[in-house]
Amino acid sequence: MMSGMRATEQTGARAPLARPVVSLVGAGPGDPELLTLRAVERIRSADVILVDRLVDARILSFARSDADIQQVGKSRGEHSVPQSEINRRLIALARAGLRVVRLKGGDPFIFGRGGEEAAALRAAGVDVEIVPGVSAALACAASAGVPLTHRGDAQSVTFVTAHAALGTEPDLDWPALARANQTVVVFMGVGVAPLIEARLLAAGRAGDTPVVIVENGTRLNERILRTPLGALGACVSGEGVAGPAILIIGECAAHGDVLALANARQEIDA
Amino acid sequence: MMSGMRATEQTGARAPLARPVVSLVGAGPGDPELLTLRAVERIRSADVILVDRLVDARILSFARSDADIQQVGKSRGEHSVPQSEINRRLIALARAGLRVVRLKGGDPFIFGRGGEEAAALRAAGVDVEIVPGVSAALACAASAGVPLTHRGDAQSVTFVTAHAALGTEPDLDWPALARANQTVVVFMGVGVAPLIEARLLAAGRAGDTPVVIVENGTRLNERILRTPLGALGACVSGEGVAGPAILIIGECAAHGDVLALANARQEIDA
Numbered sequence: 431m432m433s434g435m436r437a438t439e440q441t442g443a444r445a446p447l448a449r450p451v452v453s454l455v456g457a458g459p460g461d462p463e464l465l466t467l468r469a470v471e472r473i474r475s476a477d478v479i480l481v482d483r484l485v486d487a488r489i490l491s492f493a494r495s496d497a498d499i500q501q502v503g504k505s506r507g508e509h510s511v512p513q514s515e516i517n518r519r520l521i522a523l524a525r526a527g528l529r530v531v532r533l534k535g536g537d538p539f540i541f542g543r544g545g546e547e548a549a550a551l552r553a554a555g556v557d558v559e560i561v562p563g564v565s566a567a568l569a570c571a572a573s574a575g576v577p578l579t580h581r582g583d584a585q586s587v588t589f590v591t592a593h594a595a596l597g598t599e600p601d602l603d604w605p606a607l608a609r610a611n612q613t614v615v616v617f618m619g620v621g622v623a624p625l626i627e628a629r630l631l632a633a634g635r636a637g638d639t640p641v642v643i644v645e646n647g648t649r650l651n652e653r654i655l656r657t658p659l660g661a662l663g664a665c666v667s668g669e670g671v672a673g674p675a676i677l678i679i680g681e682c683a684a685h686g687d688v689l690a691l692a693n694a695r696q697e698i699d700a
Numbered sequence: 701m702m703s704g705m706r707a708t709e710q711t712g713a714r715a716p717l718a719r720p721v722v723s724l725v726g727a728g729p730g731d732p733e734l735l736t737l738r739a740v741e742r743i744r745s746a747d748v749i750l751v752d753r754l755v756d757a758r759i760l761s762f763a764r765s766d767a768d769i770q771q772v773g774k775s776r777g778e779h780s781v782p783q784s785e786i787n788r789r790l791i792a793l794a795r796a797g798l799r800v801v802r803l804k805g806g807d808p809f810i811f812g813r814g815g816e817e818a819a820a821l822r823a824a825g826v827d828v829e830i831v832p833g834v835s836a837a838l839a840c841a842a843s844a845g846v847p848l849t850h851r852g853d854a855q856s857v858t859f860v861t862a863h864a865a866l867g868t869e870p871d872l873d874w875p876a877l878a879r880a881n882q883t884v885v886v887f888m889g890v891g892v893a894p895l896i897e898a899r900l901l902a903a904g905r906a907g908d909t910p911v912v913i914v915e916n917g918t919r920l921n922e923r924i925l926r927t928p929l930g931a932l933g934a935c936v937s938g939e940g941v942a943g944p945a946i947l948i949i950g951e952c953a954a955h956g957d958v959l960a961l962a963n964a965r966q967e968i969d970a
Binding site: 447448449451452453456458459461462463464465466467468470471472529537538539540541543544545546548549552557558559560561562563564565568569571572573575576577578579580581585586587588589590591601602603606609612682685687690691693694695697698 | 717718719721722723726728729731732733734735736737738740741742799807808809810811813814815816818819822827828829830831832833834835838839841842843845846847848849850851855856857858859860861870871872873876879882952955957960961963964965967968
């Protein structure tokens with residue numbers, strides 16, 4: 431129970447586990463201060479950590495100095511290590527009695543393929559613990575000061591991914607996403623920003639609908655841009671948005687004052 | 701920078717702030733281990749904390765022994781302290797140079813009225829820091845082992861609230877919510893479970909669509925129930941679901957094995 435938070439136990443393996451178990455841990459959006467206490471404890475006590483490219487390197491500083499950290503390089507659906515090999519490694523390591531952490535950016539159950547990994551592990555007789563994390567959607571909204579729901583502006587919020595197989599279109603319900611009075615958060619949408627703009631406008635969303643783009647959210651190189659929906663594609667290309675980014679589309683995106691937020695944090699941290 | 705995590709500084713006020721600032725902090729779903737490091741640091745250094753009824757009491761144990769903790773009792777939209785009075789207090793306390801934390805269940809920007817409080821503070825010249833939290837939706841999904849998105853099952857996830865003014869219906873787009881291949885997460889839906897069932901079925905959602913109900917998610921009295929959509933109302937009344945609960949509706953809700961998840965955590969924590 432949070433022992434890892436009080437002790438400074440940075441080295442030394444704990445006793446092997448009697449049953450094969452994997453912790454599927456949400457690493458949050460990037461900023462290590464947005465890790466949960468349980469995530470920190472799991473990282474600190476891990477013998478081995480399989481980590482995606484989207485996980486910020488500062489987060490791994492919580493690991494034991496003798497922990498085996500394996501980069502499996504998954505990023506935007508491209509795997510440097512194939513999913514089947516990731517599953518195979520997790521199963522073998524867990525069966526060896528090791529404390530295995532599978533560390534995923536954001537929350538493992540929001541576009542993280544956590545459900546697929548959990549199913550593969552369970553099918554192999556490996557129990558899985560899920561440690562939820564702060565989704566990039568929530569963290570980017572906080573960075574921009576943009577509420578995802580707001581009386582009068584948005585009664586609901588929908589998370590979608592615009593990632594699609596090469597050469598295909600994302601399979602999204604554009605008419606439903608184009609309705610007013612809701613917030614749409616797009617993961618992995620930067621590469622297809624002109625398509626998102628075109629499809630939402632064609633489905634009836636107003637061209638002056640506010641959009642916030644949060645690139646590298648909560649990381650040291652975070653950048654926040656604002657554009658009307660009708661200029662989304664031009665904004666992404668004109669500003670050279672290239673890092674992982676979240677798009678927040680809807681009336682709520684008109685809120686927020688990034689400078690005031692930054693001033694507030696600076697004052698509190700001083 | 702995480703100084704509060706290393707020191708054990710449970711008493712003693714810090715220097716007053718030079719500018720009026722409030723931290724709007726997501727307290728997560730209930731389990732204190734799901735607090736972020738930044739949330740813990742803000743709670744530890746607060747002079748005064750205004751807290752909603754939905755925030756778990758264990759979380760307040762991180763506060764300084766001499767902190768002024770004010771219960772403002774907001775729960776399901778009913779305020780024991782009116783919103784205007786909450787805003788007035790936050791502004792006055794911040795102007796007095798105190799370290800003020802406004803602690804809200806889950807994430808402040810998902811059905812937390814955080815946007816409204818931030819706007820009121822900013823209008824009064826008080827800067828606001830937003831500390832995102834683990835939304836109850838994500839934590840309940842993790843507890844139940846239910847991924848909110850999953851290849852083949854759900855390309856998107858929508859969060860809605862079923863809360864409505866007394867005697868009125870929630871203003872929701874039922875046809876959009878009734879489409880297959882998506883997950884719908886309903887906040888504050890227990891009281892209107894029969895209505896949700898009826899409206900989604902009328903809009904064409906299949907009666908055998910799986911639903912998971914997570915009552916008191918991540919708290920010591922957490923309860924997880926499974927039902928087909930066509931028996932949602934009967935399940936809620938038959939099982940006497942009365943606490944704060946999240947409904948997860950969609951094909952994804954067929955996943956998960958609560959016993960295996962509990963076994964996994966027990967093994968790791970041992």
